[in-house]
Amino acid sequence: MTAADIHHAILAAWRIEQPRLITGLSRMLRDVPLAEELTQDALVAALEHWPATGIPEKPGAWLMATAKRRALDHLRRARMLARKSQMVALELEAEQQAMPDLDAALDDDIGDELLRLIFTACHPLLSREGRVALALRMICGLTTGEIARAFLVPDATIAQRIVRAKRTLSESGLAYETPSGAALSERLAAVLEVVYLIFNEGYTAARGEHWQRPQLCQEALRLGRVLTSIAPHEPEAHGLLALMELNASRTAARTDADGEPILMLDQNRALWDQLRIRRGMLALGRARELGGAGGFYALQAAIIACHVQARGAAETDWPRISGLYAELAALVPSPVIELNRAVAVGMTEGPEAALEIVDRLVHEPALKTYHLVGSVRGDLLYKLGRFDEACAAFEAAAELAANKRERDLLKRRAANAADAAISPS
Amino acid sequence: MRFMYIVTSPQPAVGPTPELLEAMHKLADREIKAGRMLDNGGLMPVQMGAQVRVKDGKLSVIDGPFVEAKEVVGGYAIFELRDKEEAVAMAKEFMQLHLDHMIGWEGTCELRAFAGP
Numbered sequence: 001m002t003a004a005d006i007h008h009a010i011l012a013a014w015r016i017e018q019p020r021l022i023t024g025l026s027r028m029l030r031d032v033p034l035a036e037e038l039t040q041d042a043l044v045a046a047l048e049h050w051p052a053t054g055i056p057e058k059p060g061a062w063l064m065a066t067a068k069r070r071a072l073d074h075l076r077r078a079r080m081l082a083r084k085s086q087m088v089a090l091e092l093e094a095e096q097q098a099m100p101d102l103d104a105a106l107d108d109d110i111g112d113e114l115l116r117l118i119f120t121a122c123h124p125l126l127s128r129e130g131r132v133a134l135a136l137r138m139i140c141g142l143t144t145g146e147i148a149r150a151f152l153v154p155d156a157t158i159a160q161r162i163v164r165a166k167r168t169l170s171e172s173g174l175a176y177e178t179p180s181g182a183a184l185s186e187r188l189a190a191v192l193e194v195v196y197l198i199f200n201e202g203y204t205a206a207r208g209e210h211w212q213r214p215q216l217c218q219e220a221l222r223l224g225r226v227l228t229s230i231a232p233h234e235p236e237a238h239g240l241l242a243l244m245e246l247n248a249s250r251t252a253a254r255t256d257a258d259g260e261p262i263l264m265l266d267q268n269r270a271l272w273d274q275l276r277i278r279r280g281m282l283a284l285g286r287a288r289e290l291g292g293a294g295g296f297y298a299l300q301a302a303i304i305a306c307h308v309q310a311r312g313a314a315e316t317d318w319p320r321i322s323g324l325y326a327e328l329a330a331l332v333p334s335p336v337i338e339l340n341r342a343v344a345v346g347m348t349e350g351p352e353a354a355l356e357i358v359d360r361l362v363h364e365p366a367l368k369t370y371h372l373v374g375s376v377r378g379d380l381l382y383k384l385g386r387f388d389e390a391c392a393a394f395e396a397a398a399e400l401a402a403n404k405r406e407r408d409l410l411k412r413r414a415a416n417a418a419d420a421a422i423s424p425s
Numbered sequence: 426m427r428f429m430y431i432v433t434s435p436q437p438a439v440g441p442t443p444e445l446l447e448a449m450h451k452l453a454d455r456e457i458k459a460g461r462m463l464d465n466g467g468l469m470p471v472q473m474g475a476q477v478r479v480k481d482g483k484l485s486v487i488d489g490p491f492v493e494a495k496e497v498v499g500g501y502a503i504f505e506l507r508d509k510e511e512a513v514a515m516a517k518e519f520m521q522l523h524l525d526h527m528i529g530w531e532g533t534c535e536l537r538a539f540a541g542p
Contacts, residue, residue: 109455110459222505229460
């Protein structure tokens, strides 16, 4: 086994134990940032010792013993600091016996602690990037390096975000909060936003060479599953999971052999993952059962469900999709949603009607740097035979696209439009 | 990556002890909450099952028990994990429960990645 293999195996063994470790420590110490630190300490210790000794038969027990020692050290130090002025040896003795039982804490149901962790990581007080990094670290067990690679930033940037986030939590007295009842539903929106962000980053990478970063999608899906299992009565949790599963189902069909993106309507539907679709539809069903059919994520999932239920692009229920986008726009007025509604209107009523909507949108400040406006406009102009204008629109969009694959696609579409302009049929 | 776990043990098969059942239930609960286990199930004894076989160009149905079978499938689980190393680590933890809570039991947990995307 190479050093890299050993490292990999140790990391894998640690990751299996990570949920139990962090939830147990969090419960025992009543301090989420500290629990996270000790979980990482345990990994460092494993990486130090296990290459020589081999991975222990019960890696969980070893890691927990290490974390427990560090936890007890920490607690002792904290108490000593508190009692600096009255160093009574007898009291310390008695305290040692009263130390909280880590083993019992570890055996308890992790559901409550996971809920606490996820809500803490996604606290509205933290910056959005801080929330994303902390959630991926604490719930998904990603290393700093893995998070950094996923978002195409240097390791140090992620390390800083995590340090800052933990410090904010400690300093604001949020180190061990219990979200509950009405507050939970409110705070859930912040959590779902983080998960959605992670999924979208992986699904359509904002920058960089690769169009999809599958690992991020997997982590987001996992977070989504965690949420539906620890907060089963929240319809939007199921809505988000549905949206992610239904989008992820198209992974195999979205790129060609060279890694170039294939538009949804051109995809080979035989490659769509039916198991994911089934799970997505089930989750959407549960969201509806819980009365959440009109939720932000449930509506988006319903739109994808329309596509997924069409045997071919031609069978797509565009009027229903238009209606769903209208509902969505009423819920969250957003030029991006309006743009998507325009596409659906285009398919239902023709490109003229759609262009009317899009031409109103080009003046929206929020869309100034959004490359898809030009992409949609170009597409509509092309369908109307206005090839020169289509070419210009695609070219402008290509300039704004930050992802190389998308940029190349838009440039190709511009070239097609230019060709069509020269040889009108 | 999605993995299928199939647990087999030699005939005659004995069901899990109450301690093992509880331990497995705890593990399953934890893994479902951690978003890693997608599905699991223990199977009813072979006596209650059936096999449909294709051999020599013919289809035949055989009711359980299947006397020639050396091993019987006891249960399965489906996990979504990072890679094969994680899958092995998870399987080891699961099988360790058998060592801890069902002395003398012998068996195999085979893990296989799902084909496809």
